[in-house]
Amino acid sequence: MTDKPIKQPGPDHPITITPTEGRVVVTLGGQVIADSRRALTLQEANYPPVQYVPRADVEMSLLTPTDNATYCPYKGDCGYFSIPSGGERSVNAVWTYEAPYPAVAAIKDHLAFYPSRVDAIEVR
Secondary structure (H helix, E strand, O other): OOOOOOOOOEOOEOEEEEEOOOOEEEEEOOEEEEEEOOOEEEEEOOOOOEEEEEHHHEOHHHOEEEEEEEEEOOOEEEEEEEOHHHHHHHOOOEEEOOOOOHHHHHHOOEEEEOHHHOOEEEEO
């Protein structure tokens, strides 16, 4: 049993996950970090939508895992990666939920990127 609070999405904090229409391309320093036609769009409450890209569609050799960790009561424990080629700006630029809560299980094995820590996240 965890001592962390677990909250279910609901009317006060809705979370929807839908297939992204089109192709998601993430770039940094002229390099394509991710390129996917299988991304998911997660819309959480009033936050901007986030693109979650399948790990298989991310150039993992360009990422380095970090010790940073956070917790979301709606999604679970979150781990991070940096993109060394982006320098200090791209530290902890990428996050993932390795074992998300059942309500958001679709984002397992997916990565998301902070828009301010990469050059572009394009949905084409």
